[in-house]
Amino acid sequence: MFKLLRKYYSIDKTERKILNRTFFWLIYAFVLARLVPLRWFSGLLGEFNPAQAGPAGGKEVAIEINSGQKELIQMLRKNIRRWKRYLPWKVKCFEEAIAAKKVLEKYKINSTLYMGVDKNTEKGLIAHAWLKCGKNGDIFISGEKGHKQYAIVGFYS
Numbered sequence: 698m699f700k701l702l703r704k705y706y707s708i709d710k711t712e713r714k715i716l717n718r719t720f721f722w723l724i725y726a727f728v729l730a731r732l733v734p735l736r737w738f739s740g741l742l743g744e745f746n747p748a749q750a751g752p753a754g755g756k757e758v759a760i761e762i763n764s765g766q767k768e769l770i771q772m773l774r775k776n777i778r779r780w781k782r783y784l785p786w787k788v789k790c791f792e793e794a795i796a797a798k799k800v801l802e803k804y805k806i807n808s809t810l811y812m813g814v815d816k817n818t819e820k821g822l823i824a825h826a827w828l829k830c831g832k833n834g835d836i837f838i839s840g841e842k843g844h845k846q847y848a849i850v851g852f853y854s
Contacts (some may be wrong), residue, residue, distance in 0.1 A: 712772045718803060719776045722796035730792045742798065742810055742853040745829060763830050770830070770838060777839060786799055791826040792841045793803050798828055798853075803837070806830060808838060809854045813847025 708716065724847045730737050739745060762770070777797060795809050798833075801808050808830035817823050825847045827840025 699818070712767075712776070714769070714799065715769070715772050716776045716779065718800045719773065719780055719796060721778075722799045723780055723784065723792060725799075726792040726795035727786065727788075729795065730789065739853075742795065743830055745851055745853055747851045748849045750800060760830070760832065765804050766804070767804070770801075770836060773797060774838060790840045791824075794826040794828040797838045801830065807854070809834060809852050811840075811844070811849055811852045813844065813848045813849045 705713065705716075715746075774797075775847075776794055777809075786805060791812075798808050798810050808828050810828050812824065812826050814822050814824050825844060827842060827844045828838040830836050830838060
């Protein structure tokens with residue numbers, strides 16, 4: 698216990714702030730994703746764009762990320778990994794993407810939350826969510842692993 702407290706206070710103040718915000722939003726996202734229907738909190742995630750519009754037809758966020766923002770994104774990714782280790786439940790990809798999107802909003806960094814599905818022979822349809830930002834959507838914040846196998850259903854920007 699004391700070792701964790703010492704470790705917490707040894708972290709840089711900015712990173713500790715991101716760690717605290719990440720914790721809050723992971724809990725908030727857990728409650729939302731598991732207890733509340735998506736249509737009730739869809740507006741919290743931004744404007745929904747169906748996949749039929751396609752990346753060119755939709756309003757996908759494309760902004761230039763400077764070095765300070767890249768550093769902040771790296772801290773966020775690191776802190777999400779930290780919390781996933783210590784939280785008593787398994788953090789799902791959708792919860793992780795919601796939490797990361799809300800933390801980035803606080804620092805005025807726009808991002809796009811993608812939702813995709815894949816047809817699995819044993820399990821039926823399986824879903825995945827990931828979060829990207831950057832000029833060409835080249836910076837992954839969460840859900841990078843295995844995202845290519847999923848067909849994009851829509852995205853929030």
